Amino acid sequence: MATETSESEEEGKISGGNPQLIVDDDLREMAKKAAWSVSSCKPGNGVSSLRDDNLDSYWQSDGAQPHMINIQFQKKVKLQLVVLYVDFKLDESYTPSKISIRAGDGFHNLKDIKTVELVKPIGWVYISLSGNDPRETFVNTFMLQIAVLSNHLNGRDTHLRQIKVYGPRLNPIPQQPFQFTSREFITYSFVR
């Protein structure tokens, strides 16, 4: 899965980040058709900067902490990984430090599923949503909320440059209990 650099297990600290975005082939980006909203933003640095595939544009919040990014899906989806792009060198005190990820059916019943602390991150930061139990590999939810609880150097507002949300790919062959892995099976499994 995603590579995480020096994460300490108890506190969920992540330092550094990856300059490159590399995810497994069996994951796909899930949030293209989702509704994205933010708790506040500065004009010109709105929510669209989070999804524009441009690492130079960023979202800047403009209010009290915690700052929130809400992602609402049209139907319950299985999610596995959240990847953020942040840059301590460029953003310094705007860089988020404590992030909490919550999931639920809507604003009324969001539950905290993961909390991580970032330490001077530069690049892509991978946050896996899986639990330890194999039955909890995916989070099946209608809504995801990414909350920035605090920033580096106690900054008030935060910058986030890009966010991607990943989940598993569908089984390309419907009505099958398992997906195929070997070449022989896959070759014969569909007509193009």
Next chain:
Amino acid sequence: MEAILVDCVHNSLRNFMIKNSIFLCERLCAEFPSEINMQLLASCYLQNNQAYSAYHILKGTQMAQSRYLFAISCFQMDLLNEAESALCPANEPSAEIPNGAAGHYLLGLIFRYTDRRKNAVHHFKQALSMDPLLWAAYEELCILGAAEEANAVFGDAAALCIQKQYFHHGLASPNIHMCNEDHNSVSARNFGSEGNSPRQLKQTQGNNLRDIPGNYHGASMMGGAATQPLNSGSSNMSFYSTPSPMATQLSGVAPPPLCRNLQPNGPNLSALSADSSPRSTVNSTIQAPRRKFVDEGKLRKISGRLFSDSGPRRSTRLAGEAGAITSMGATTVVANGISNSSRYLGGSKLSSAALRSVTIRKGQSWANENLDEGIHNEAFDDSRANVTSTTSSSFPTGDTRSLEGGANVPIGGVVMNGTRVVTGASEILVLLRTLGEGYRLSCMYRCQDALDVYLKLPHKHYNTGWVLSQVGKAYFELVDYLEADRAFSLARRASPYSLEGMDIYSTNLYHLKEDMKLSYLAQELISTDRLAPQSWCAMGNCYSLQKDHETALKNFQRAVQLSSRFAYAHTLCGHEFVALEDFENGIKSYQSALRVDARHYNSWYGLGMIYLRQEKYEFSEHHFRMAFQINPHSSVIMSYLGTALHSLRRSEEAIEMMEKAILADKKNPLPMYQKANILVSLENFDEALELLEELKEYAPRESSVYALMGKIYKRHNMHDKAMLHFGLALDLKPSATDVATIKAAIEKLHVPDEFEDL
């Protein structure tokens, strides 16, 4: 003045100076407005891809050739209704269809694209009966699934037909057989009513010949103008047994007075004959009605007829539609040169347009031939040198009337004797028979048989782009992707400029997951022809292989835009929509594909898959069944049909279907796996386990096999075996979802069993 202008126009057309020809022709029409000149102008426009202009000037015209040209322009502008009413006017149900076989072919296409299959089939068959070398019509019949065996179609009756045509042609005045004949006023020699023309070419019309002899000798020669040897002995020569080498030089078999007009044609034509001959497809020219015959006295112009409409070129590009083209192409084939200059032009243009199908037509283009008799023509004499005058006895049809005066049929300025015609015709037919049978079998998806048939071809034909790509397609349908890859790469080497079948090649590479080769192919195709749907299909496949479905979709949509009659592009769009989970649009795309080609079984399959995902099992079963009916040899379709049946709880039938699938293709492991699945759900665990053990041998690295076995063992409470298999399954790195499922299953293993020591 008129004559000179016409001659100039023809000359320009022959030299591909289209703009010049349009300009001059417009002056001609302004000065001498007549329908014939209009036809010439229309053909200039069609050459220049301006179907709309041709449409406007020919609107409302009644002459058969005008109606034909008008229909071609309507067809290119997609105004199928108008095209149809031009070819068979609603208020004259018994009117003759202009241009004989060509007209029928065009009408067949129109019916095909407006969903009237029976009529289409009828017309294609008519076209073939009038002109047995009209390959394109046979091809369409195969695509519609209504083709008869090639032996019957290209058999003895066809041979007779061709021979008769030859002789009739010989007697008739030089006419252009081309469908888009441009009858110049100049060369118009009327043989009576216009309506006659289509008939003339019919073999049985001996009468014309009788009428002709008188007129014939004089002016008929003019047709000779075009007796330019096509393809001066280039590759085509090898195909034909006929031609005497003379043919190549001959240009005008025109009577002395006309000769001078013709001469210039010579050099031009030969240059043009550089044909893309390797194609072994044979298209025959349409038997253009000899309609207007040049009147002896006046004509001089003979020469330039041009015609080849750009229509044909474009259509071919657009998917080989208008049959007219074939006539054009045909001329190229006439290696022996006879083509009327016009015809020739058409032909050469076609070849130069890199037509994919080269028509190998021998006889039909020899419109100009003149049955020798008393025609004194110096030019002739040369060509005749080789020809022996034989008696008609060699001619099997016994139609000796036409052979009076010696069985010399001037073909391409070379007077050929009857036997050569006969042998020539039969050789072509042998070739067509093999190709036709191969094509028909592969359209019926009897791929192994098709491959055997193609192997019967002589090497020089087998190693051509078209045949090799058909072979590739056959292997592809047999799911033998490696062999297909080999065949396709040979095809690429044989004709690197050809795009036919390259879309299937790109899908083949997609299946083999060869992304380097695929992207190379796509780049090459795009640089060869940016406007061909196949290139964009290949590009789209490239992106799809890298899982970039949105870009792939864009590429496929581009292909659709370029050619909405290219069914496969629609199907591929459908596949991409499904990958993006946009089922509605997927359904729409598949349905558009089916509208173009109802026998495109991939689209039926695609629809079945969508319904399967949406759990609409009835629909799914229906669609898979349709696909199965079209392609009853595909084990993949059978296994999906079985899955659908199983989902409908018709498990008995499902198992039967799976067994059929297993038998159909021993190398396909999927039906066994599916069968095991069904057995598991029927609680027939032992059989399932047996099957899975077999499968394990065949595909030892398939994680789902182990996972399923683990599940079965778990049900039987054989926990250590279950554990073992789950472990194996996990080792083979299944997808994340499966990892989760398997791990969860492992956890649950511990729960009921306290004694387990894991």
